[in-house]
Amino acid sequence: MALPGLSLPGLGLNSTPTPVYSGPVPPPSEQIARREDLPPQAEWRFEAAFSQQYSIRVLHGHAELFGVELANNQTYNLSGCKGAVFTWQGCQLEVTGEAESEYAAQETEYAVEWLNLHGMLETARDDRPNDGPRVLLVGPDHTGKSSLVRTLAAWAVRNGRTPTVVNLDPREGLLAPPSSLTAVTVGSQMDVENGFGISPISGPTITAVKTPLIYHYPYASPTDRPALYKALLTRIALGTINKLEEDPSAKQSGILIDTPGTLNDPKTGYDTLHHLVSEFSITLILTLGSERLYNDLHRRYAAGKTPDEALPVLKLAKPGGAIERDAGYMKQLRTRQIRQYFFGTARESLNPHSHMLGFDDMTVYRAKPTSADTAEKTSFGAAEEDDYDPSGNGSMVSANAVFEKVAPSVAMMGSTIAIKFCPANSEEFTVRDSAVMGYLYVADVDEARKKVRFLAPHPQRWGDRALVWGQWPEAVADLVT
Numbered sequence: 172m173a174l175p176g177l178s179l180p181g182l183g184l185n186s187t188p189t190p191v192y193s194g195p196v197p198p199p200s201e202q203i204a205r206r207e208d209l210p211p212q213a214e215w216r217f218e219a220a221f222s223q224q225y226s227i228r229v230l231h232g233h234a235e236l237f238g239v240e241l242a243n244n245q246t247y248n249l250s251g252c253k254g255a256v257f258t259w260q261g262c263q264l265e266v267t268g269e270a271e272s273e274y275a276a277q278e279t280e281y282a283v284e285w286l287n288l289h290g291m292l293e294t295a296r297d298d299r300p301n302d303g304p305r306v307l308l309v310g311p312d313h314t315g316k317s318s319l320v321r322t323l324a325a326w327a328v329r330n331g332r333t334p335t336v337v338n339l340d341p342r343e344g345l346l347a348p349p350s351s352l353t354a355v356t357v358g359s360q361m362d363v364e365n366g367f368g369i370s371p372i373s374g375p376t377i378t379a380v381k382t383p384l385i386y387h388y389p390y391a392s393p394t395d396r397p398a399l400y401k402a403l404l405t406r407i408a409l410g411t412i413n414k415l416e417e418d419p420s421a422k423q424s425g426i427l428i429d430t431p432g433t434l435n436d437p438k439t440g441y442d443t444l445h446h447l448v449s450e451f452s453i454t455l456i457l458t459l460g461s462e463r464l465y466n467d468l469h470r471r472y473a474a475g476k477t478p479d480e481a482l483p484v485l486k487l488a489k490p491g492g493a494i495e496r497d498a499g500y501m502k503q504l505r506t507r508q509i510r511q512y513f514f515g516t517a518r519e520s521l522n523p524h525s526h527m528l529g530f531d532d533m534t535v536y537r538a539k540p541t542s543a544d545t546a547e548k549t550s551f552g553a554a555e556e557d558d559y560d561p562s563g564n565g566s567m568v569s570a571n572a573v574f575e576k577v578a579p580s581v582a583m584m585g586s587t588i589a590i591k592f593c594p595a596n597s598e599e600f601t602v603r604d605s606a607v608m609g610y611l612y613v614a615d616v617d618e619a620r621k622k623v624r625f626l627a628p629h630p631q632r633w634g635d636r637a638l639v640w641g642q643w644p645e646a647v648a649d650l651v652t
């Protein structure tokens with residue numbers, strides 16, 4: 172099967188399939204299945220741990236999880252998930268397993284607000300078929316931005332649309348490991364258990380998903396390397412908008428952009444936010460959970476402007492169920508995402524391949540750490556800003572280079588490595604700006620024999636490409652057992 176994002180020329184001959192490891196299996200629950208009756212417009216909120224089995228089945232009525240309708244009598248495994256099964260007309264659920272927290276909630280006004288928003292976007296799609304809505308979601312962490320994007324995308328797909336979802340939060344990957352900035356046109360309904368899917372080769376359905384456009388931002392926060400982040404925003408905006416030009420239905424369906432909470436900070440985030448609005452030619456801004464952000468953006472983009480000039484800014488409340496995810500949970504989530512990118516899930520396993528390469532057969536660029544660079548930390552982007560070159564023509568030689576060529580070493584073990592769509596010995600700005608072909612996992616480094624064993628989702632070799640070893644996400648030690 173062709174591998175979107177990794178369909179590379181040049182066959183690797185010493186590639187061997189690696190045994191599938193699908194992660195720790197939650198112990199079977201001794202708890203008896205119980206029934207929960209939900210009245211109309213109520214939701215079953217739950218926080219299920221990674222180590223516990225937790226499943227939900229709809230026995231009667233209709234229910235959905237982040238906009239995706241749950242099939243009746245099908246058991247959905249929701250271990251390691253925090254969310255809410257919502258019902259418009261009422262339903263009966265069968266819940267099995269233990270959750271850290273679970274309850275029926277009836278304060279769900281947010282759902283009506285979201286549905287109205289969906290109706291508004293549908294009207295905009297019908298009114299301007301050649302220019303679908305380009306929606307930017309901003310707000311502090313844990314205010315429901317990703318949930319809203321997922322829900323709006325799912326509802327749009329239910330209406331036969333093909334929205335393009337853009338994830339600009341490097342802490343959470345979309346069809347790729349964390350550190351990815353992804354744009355993907357969603358052509359089929361999402362998966363209840365895995366949302367948009369787990370990797371480009373696995374879709375929510377058997378039908379292949381459309382090829383995502385992936386860029387690599389190898390740091391946790393946009394404020395770590397604002398200039399690099401902005402350069403990548405320019406690339407992903409250009410790439411997405413160009414792609415939509417070739418696909419009228421996707422263009423009409425529009426773009427939904429999820430952003431990290433750090434952009435909500437006036438000192439360190441607004442500059443990037445304005446850059447984002449301009450690069451994507453945003454037509455609607457949605458703020459979640461922050462009055463201040465709403466007022467700041469409304470003042471800048473809407474207040475006192477003529478209807479033609481104004482960019483509408485809407486304020487949405489944070490859903491009552493949206494909760495903070497602590498550092499430990501987020502780390503487990505990242506580990507699971509990385510594992511699933513290579514090995515798939517219990518339902519849909521992937522068969523990664525092992526590639527042994529000599530040190531001389533690869534060119535590795537290391538993203539430099541930022542912590543020592545106090546100037547950059549204290550003034551947003553000041554130290555780097557001069558290097559920002561959206562044209563990408565390389566006319567500026569970087570004094571504050573983000574990447575440096577390094578020799579492979581044991582320090583790489585357990586890291587994910589981005590394969591860039593550029594030749595191994597490219598200029599730094601080319602390495603920076605190139606999209607990602609796919610990711611590798613460093614399974615082993617033998618410094619004595621000068622060999623690295625990579626795990627890749629595909630048997631083909633990637634040829635003469637630059638490999639980027641990021642500062643983010645952290646290494647995962649036990650992916651291969």
Ligand SMILES: Nc1ncnc2c1ncn2[C@@H]1O[C@H](COP(=O)(O)OP(=O)(O)OP(=O)(O)O)[C@@H](O)[C@H]1O
Pocket residue numbers: 214216217252253254255310311312313314315316317318319340343430431432490491492493494495496
């Ligand atoms: N109505 C709800 N009921 C229960 N849980 C919810 C609800 N809405 C969202 N959540 C959960 O709350 C958590 C935070 O929500 P979400 O990820 O959508 O916020 P976010 O603003 O995108 O956060 P971040 O910026 O940190 O990515 C998630 O685990 C999500 O599944």
